[in-house]
Amino acid sequence: xxxxxxxxxLFLFSLSVNATTISVALSSSPSNLSPxxxxxxxxxxxxxxxxxxLIDVDxxxxxxxxxxxxxxxxxxxxxxxxxxxxxxxxxxxxAKEIKAIDIKRAHELFTDTKEIKSIFRFAFGRIKEVRVxxxxxxxxxxxxxxxxxxxxxxxxxxLKLSRDWKEGRPEVTEIIGAGDYTPSHISELSxxxxxxKPSLSxxxxxxxxxxxxxxxxxxxxxxxxxxxxxxxxxxxxxxxRADHLAFYSRPSSNYKxxxxxxxxxxxxxxNVRKALSHLIEREKIKLFKFKNNxxxxxxxxxxxxxxxxxxxxxxxxxPEKAKKLLEEIGYQRDEKGWHKNNRYIELNxxxxxxxxxxxxxxxxxxxxxxxxxxxxxxxxxxGTFMKGIKKSNFDLVFAQWVGFTGPEMLEYVFHTKSxxxxxxxxxxxxxxxxxxxxxxxxxxxxxxxxxxxxxKALAIANDDYSYINLWHPNHMLITRKCIDGLKIYPNGSFxxxxxxxxxxxx
Numbered sequence: 335x336x337x338x339x340x341x342x343x344l345f346l347f348s349l350s351v352n353a354t355t356i357s358v359a360l361s362s363s364p365s366n367l368s369p370x371x372x373x374x375x376x377x378x379x380x381x382x383x384x385x386x387x388l389i390d391v392d393x394x395x396x397x398x399x400x401x402x403x404x405x406x407x408x409x410x411x412x413x414x415x416x417x418x419x420x421x422x423x424x425x426x427x428x429a430k431e432i433k434a435i436d437i438k439r440a441h442e443l444f445t446d447t448k449e450i451k452s453i454f455r456f457a458f459g460r461i462k463e464v465r466v467x468x469x470x471x472x473x474x475x476x477x478x479x480x481x482x483x484x485x486x487x488x489x490x491x492x493l494k495l496s497r498d499w500k501e502g503r504p505e506v507t508e509i510i511g512a513g514d515y516t517p518s519h520i521s522e523l524s525x526x527x528x529x530x531k532p533s534l535s536x537x538x539x540x541x542x543x544x545x546x547x548x549x550x551x552x553x554x555x556x557x558x559x560x561x562x563x564x565x566x567x568x569x570x571x572x573x574x575r576a577d578h579l580a581f582y583s584r585p586s587s588n589y590k591x592x593x594x595x596x597x598x599x600x601x602x603x604x605n606v607r608k609a610l611s612h613l614i615e616r617e618k619i620k621l622f623k624f625k626n627n628x629x630x631x632x633x634x635x636x637x638x639x640x641x642x643x644x645x646x647x648x649x650x651x652x653p654e655k656a657k658k659l660l661e662e663i664g665y666q667r668d669e670k671g672w673h674k675n676n677r678y679i680e681l682n683x684x685x686x687x688x689x690x691x692x693x694x695x696x697x698x699x700x701x702x703x704x705x706x707x708x709x710x711x712x713x714x715x716x717g718t719f720m721k722g723i724k725k726s727n728f729d730l731v732f733a734q735w736v737g738f739t740g741p742e743m744l745e746y747v748f749h750t751k752s753x754x755x756x757x758x759x760x761x762x763x764x765x766x767x768x769x770x771x772x773x774x775x776x777x778x779x780x781x782x783x784x785x786x787x788x789x790k791a792l793a794i795a796n797d798d799y800s801y802i803n804l805w806h807p808n809h810m811l812i813t814r815k816c817i818d819g820l821k822i823y824p825n826g827s828f829x830x831x832x833x834x835x836x837x838x839x840x
Contacts (some may be wrong), residue, residue: 354527354836355536359548359560363522363541367506367712369491370444370452375737378489379518379828380539381526385491385511388418388437389484393734393823395587395639395739401432401492403511406482409779413462414476414483422470424511427530432492434472438464440492441474449501457486479779481669481742488739507629514832535638552579558838559813559820561828566624566688569810585629587638588736592698592802593761598729600679605663607799609656611649611731613701618651620805623694625792628805633796634735634743636806638824641785642741648794648803653705671706680708681729688720726753726760734807737825741788745772748795763800814838 364377369385372378382390389405392398399405402418409415410508424432443450444458452458460483463475476483496508506517515527516532525539531816542548545568551557553576573581594601594610601607617839620628629636633648657667665674672679685695692713699709714722723731735747750769752759768791775787796803809822816838821830827831 338735354838355538356558356831356834356836357556358831359542359551359557359562360539361541361543361561361563365515365524365545365687367520369489369493369511370450370454370503375826379826380525380527381491381830382513382827383515383537383831384513384517385493386424386513387488387491389487390827390829391485391488391739391823391825395824396641397487409479412478414478414479414489414779416474416484416487417467418472418473418474419469424512424722426494426510427516428510432512433469433625436492436494437472437474438466440490443493443495448795450503450784454486454489457482458490479777481740481776481784485739486744498814508772509756526585534832535834537831537834538634552576552814555814555838558814558817558836559831559834561826564810564812566627569627569812570775571817572624572812578815580651580813580817582813582822583627583808584811584822584825585636585638585806585824586809587636587738588698588734588807588826589631589634589636590628590732590734590807591631591634592804593728593731593733594799594802595726595729596764596800597726598681600674600681601729604665604799605659606665606679607802608649609659610702611799612656612659612801613700613705614649614650614698614802616648616804617650617737619694619697623697624805624808627808629808631803631805633704633743633792633803634747634801635792636824637738641781642788642792644789644792644796646793646803651701655706660794667706671708678708679784680710682710682712683732684712684714684722684728685732686716687713691732698732710808723760724754726762731760732804737823741792742794744788745776745792748772748791748800761800763795763798765794765798765800768798773774781807 347831359620360376362376364380365374366372366377368378369381369613372381388401389397389647390400401420401424403421403477405418407416426432441461441464443451445455447455461474462477465473467473476762493509495504496510514531515529518528519526523541529536542551542562545564548562549568552560575598596602614628620626621629621768630648632648637641637643660672670678683819685692696770699711701710724730746758748759749772750764753762755759771787771791775784809826811822813820818835819833823830
């Protein structure tokens with residue numbers, strides 16, 4: 335076993351040096367590059383390059399083969415069975431070809447509960463059997479149909495270990511993957527990936543937390559591609575001053591919203607929620623705060639989800655309509671504000687302490703207060719803020735959802751059974767007709783019929799103002815003009831980075 339481990343290390347260090355290294359800026363360090371334990375977006379995205387999975391998602395947020403040539407789904411006595419035909423000739427880093435038996439062995443590593451204890455062992459534990467049908471054909475047998483069974487496979491990396499495993503968590507250097515890159519250096523502020531194909535460039539991810547520092551590094555050609563967070567103002571400022579840079583702004587699948595607490599005595603009234611929506615100056619925010627680098631949201635799902643997207647209307651800014659909506663249900667205004675049955679509208683809004691977030695929240699609150707609503711803003715550090723959200727300790731909160739891959743998200747955020755701590759329905763929205771439709775969709779195996787139920791459920795949630803829709807942030811990416819081949823995915827995936835070509839001469 336020692337010889338095998340030494341051989342593996344010699345293999346890594348004997349790789350030929352590629353002519354170019356492309357530097358990519360990130361805003362934060364990945365928390366854990368081990369595919370057994372990575373939970374944050376940067377870690378999972380880096381592992382898309384380092385490791386390979388049976389499937390991933392494409393530009394339309396639909397599953398697409400990576401390691402497989404094809405896959406098909408069938409059902410047998412309630413069991414969901416996924417059959418994969420593997421690509422031939424794909425090899426692990428130790429030059430051994432991946433075959434069906436390796437899928438079975440990788441599954442055993444992820445579901446081991448005695449030694450490794452991957453955080454994904456419960457999700458992949460749903461796979462009750464891995465059937466090796468031939469050298470290149472394998473079936474995953476799930477005890478029951480779940481909508482996220484296929485989506486979760488994006489995180490099921492096909493890998494093995496450099497030695498027999500007895501105890502403890504394997505180090506990243508002890509994991510043999512099959513991706514196009516292998517990590518050659520890992521530190522808090524820098525991760526270097528070695529390309530394993532002569533046609534690819536090496537990649538160095540550099541953590542740049544401050545956007546002013548990021549701008550200077552881009553101007554000075556110290557960064558080739560930026561995936562780092564940057565404000566629309568700084569993005570626009572750079573765009574006017576740096577002729578050697580290329581700028582990309584693409585709508586993302588992420589979703590920003592204002593969540594009302596539906597148990598609040600005022601916010602439980604539909605007309606009150608509608609009125610708040612008509613008091614948000616979305617177009618001005620889009621133009622002046624974001625320099626048009628957002629897409630106004632019509633629902634939780636953007637156009638990147640064509641199977642579920644619906645062209646709902648966007649509320650215009652209209653204090654007149656808000657006034658009419660409140661008066662229709664018996665509210666009156668005096669010098670103290672809006673009231674009904676001697677109960678004045680007074681709402682507690684919590685916010686995290688991010689500077690740009692506070693600025694946006696105060697902009698919306700200013701419109702509410704000008705209309706005569708009393709808003710009490712509490713700014714909290716991130717940990718306290720998240721605890722408050724998860725316990726529904728708010729009347730209003732400005733928040734976002736990121737990383738969701740399909741309509742099953744509706745159950746998590748809006749179903750009555752998803753009230754905290756069981757799920758993400760932190761605004762405590764409840765509608766029995768919505769629940770019934772989502773329940774039907776969750777067990778429907780025919781995709782078209784399932785999406786039919788989901789679209790009807792989404793229309794109900796939208797009409798109920800379960801959330802007050804705000805916008806989908808754009809992915810704002812910057813590259814040097816001598817970098818070609820950038821492909822931008824709606825979920826911010828790094829998987830397209832293996833198409834980059836540098837003409838920069840470094």
